[in-house]
Amino acid sequence: MAYTETTTTGYGDRLTGAFKGMAAGFVMFIVGTILLFWNEGNFVKTKKSIEEAEKNVVRVADVSNVDPSLNGKLIHASAFADTEDVLTDTMFGISEKAIAISRNVEYYQYEEKSRSESKDKMGGGKETVTTYTYEKKWTSQPVKSSDFRDPDYKASNFVLTEVQAKTEHAKNVSFGGYKLPAFIISSISGNIPAEVKLSPDKVRQLETTIAQKRRELGLRADSAKMVHVSSNVVYFGKSTSSPDIGDVRVTLSKTLPADISIIAKVIGSTFEQYIASNGKSFSMVAMGTVSAENMFADAYSSNSMLTWILRLVGVLLVIFGLKLMFGILPALFKVIPILGSIVGVGVGLVCGIVGLVWSLVIIAIAWLFYRPLIGIALLAAAVGGIWFLKNRAKNKSEAKAA
Numbered sequence: 001m002a003y004t005e006t007t008t009t010g011y012g013d014r015l016t017g018a019f020k021g022m023a024a025g026f027v028m029f030i031v032g033t034i035l036l037f038w039n040e041g042n043f044v045k046t047k048k049s050i051e052e053a054e055k056n057v058v059r060v061a062d063v064s065n066v067d068p069s070l071n072g073k074l075i076h077a078s079a080f081a082d083t084e085d086v087l088t089d090t091m092f093g094i095s096e097k098a099i100a101i102s103r104n105v106e107y108y109q110y111e112e113k114s115r116s117e118s119k120d121k122m123g124g125g126k127e128t129v130t131t132y133t134y135e136k137k138w139t140s141q142p143v144k145s146s147d148f149r150d151p152d153y154k155a156s157n158f159v160l161t162e163v164q165a166k167t168e169h170a171k172n173v174s175f176g177g178y179k180l181p182a183f184i185i186s187s188i189s190g191n192i193p194a195e196v197k198l199s200p201d202k203v204r205q206l207e208t209t210i211a212q213k214r215r216e217l218g219l220r221a222d223s224a225k226m227v228h229v230s231s232n233v234v235y236f237g238k239s240t241s242s243p244d245i246g247d248v249r250v251t252l253s254k255t256l257p258a259d260i261s262i263i264a265k266v267i268g269s270t271f272e273q274y275i276a277s278n279g280k281s282f283s284m285v286a287m288g289t290v291s292a293e294n295m296f297a298d299a300y301s302s303n304s305m306l307t308w309i310l311r312l313v314g315v316l317l318v319i320f321g322l323k324l325m326f327g328i329l330p331a332l333f334k335v336i337p338i339l340g341s342i343v344g345v346g347v348g349l350v351c352g353i354v355g356l357v358w359s360l361v362i363i364a365i366a367w368l369f370y371r372p373l374i375g376i377a378l379l380a381a382a383v384g385g386i387w388f389l390k391n392r393a394k395n396k397s398e399a400k401a402a
Contacts, residue, residue, distance in 0.1 A: 003132045003150035011124025011335065018331035025324025032317025033362055039314060040366035043307040049276035050303065054296045057263060063176030070266045074274045076292035078261040081180060081188055085170035091163075092234055092252055093197040099188050100255040102167040108237070108247040109143040109157045110134045112150075120337035136245065140165070158217050158246045160210050160226070160236045175262070179270045184262060187285035193232035194254035203227050210236060217246075261290040311363070319355030323348060 009017075053074055060070065060077040087101045088094060094101060116130045132149045145157035173180040173188075198206075210226040228235040237247030263284040264271035273281040284295050330344035360381055 003152075005130045005132070005149060007128050007130070008121075009126045009128065014124060014126060014331050014334060015328070018328040021324040021327045025321045025327070027321070028317050029321030029325060032314045032321055033358070035310060035317065036314035036359055036362045037366045039307060039310040040363055041370055043303060044370040045278050045280050046303045047300070048278055049280035049282045050296060050299045052276045052278075053263065053274055053282045054292075057292055059292055063178055065177040066269045071268060072266065074263065074265050076261070076263045076295065077176075078259065078289040079176040080257060081173055081175055081185075081260045082257040083170040083173045085172050087168050087170060087254075089168075089194075089252065092250070093199065093202065094194050094252055094254075096194055096254050098170065098194075098254040098256055099173055099185060099258075100167055100169045100191075101194055102191060102253045102255075103163065103165050104251040104253070105163045105165040106138040106140065106249045106251075107142050107159050108136065108243045108245055108249075109139050109159075110145060110148070110153055110245060111137050111139065111143055112145075112148050112153070114149075120334055120340060122335075122337065124331075124335040124340075126334070136243075138243075138249065156245065159248055160213055160246045161248055163248060163250050173257075175260075175271075177269070178266075181270050181272065183273065183283070184264065184271060184285055188255055188258065188260060188287070190255055190258055190287055191253040192256065194252040195232055196229050196234055196252055198227075198229055198234070203229070206236075259288055261286045261288065261295060263292065263295055311359075315356065315359045318359050319352055322351040322355050322358075326351060 056074050058070065058073050058075045060067075060075045063077045063079050081099065083099055084097065087096055087098050089101055089103065092103075111134070113133050113135065114130055115133075116128055118126055118128045120126055130149075134148070134150065134153050142159050142162065143157050145153060146155050148154045148156070169182070169185050173185050175184075206227045207225070211221075214222070222238070224238045226236060226238065228237075228240050230240070232252045234250045234252070235247070236249075237244060243249075262271070263274075263282075265274040265283075271283075273283045275281050282299075284299060286295055286298070326347050329347050330340050332340075333343045334340035364381075
């Protein structure tokens with residue numbers, strides 16, 4: 001059942017909040033501006049480092065033996081990443097010859113969600129109705145329920161046991177005649193289930209620990225089995241098919257030796273990241289036998305995608321920063337709700353346009369600095385936006401005069 005709270009904010013408090021929002025908005029605006037400029041430079045530097053790497057890479061067909069002539073060179077090669085290291089997880093009886101073993105831990109908990117609806121009142125006040133709902137779900141961490149708003153759910157969460165999630169990697173992984181460094185080993189993927197093998201004594205020990213935890217939590221004694229093992233999953237709770245608050249689910253996986261393709265700089269009998277002339281580092285790992293051409297294509301694509309994501313983030317920071325900076329204007333007119341709403345829409349529209357134009361100007365300046373020809377085109381688009389705003393304001397003034 002939903003739980004609601006109603007709060008009333010006075011006109012003075014709203015103005016105070018708006019003034020505080022101006023400071024937060026200024027910070028957002030500055031951060032967004034810096035991000036936009038840095039992002040364009042980072043895109044160009046990363047692209048140049050990829051181009052440099054693509055130009056200098058040596059395609060090596062056979063790495064079964066260390067080749068001294070390759071020392072210091074950037075190479076592309078495909079081979080079997082193998083290891084003799086035996087990784088263990090003593091808690092769950094796992095001992096595997098693998099590149100990595102991982103624990104993924106989930107807790108069945110109540111999670112609080114809220115939804116607020118606000119209504120302006122005559123005189124500048126505001127009434128806010130917040131509705132809280134609670135849902136049982138699997139989470140990666142125990143959820144602190146002492147801060148829940150509904151008294152019926154406050155302090156309702158607990159866990160039968162806490163297990164540390166972790167991933168352990170092999171220290172010695174060969175790549176033909178070479179040894180892979182940690183940064184490449186950690187990039188090897190392809191998790192598959194790691195079968196749990198718990199002895200009867202270990203199961204009894206875990207059952208005793210869970211029973212003790214239940215007593216500490218004040219839960220009634222129960223003879224039901226509380227530790228369930230199925231393939232690569234260890235479940236702490238009464239029923240795997242009907243989870244209850246406090247249940248814990250641990251999933252074990254492993255990464256086995258596999259064919260991989262790499263682009264990295266040879267240093268003796270191992271590898272390190274390639275440092276381009278502009279200082280940017282570059283290396284790549286792909287699962288399977290993948291050509292250098294396809295790996296570089298993926299690198300270009302990833303760089304472009306990240307750049308567009310950060311552009312969007314930067315533009316939104318600028319726009320919402322401006323809205324907070326000028327949020328005092330609609331707040332002043334909230335004495336008459338409908339008037340405040342009209343001013344708010346206007347401020348939002350202007351901030352949206354100005355923020356977009358400002359973002360284009362910053363991106364254009366960045367491109368003028370890093371890529372002059374493209375920067376000029378972007379600057380022209382920004383100037384066009386400024387002209388549009390100025391012309392729009394002039395038309396409005398002429399319409400009012402008429």
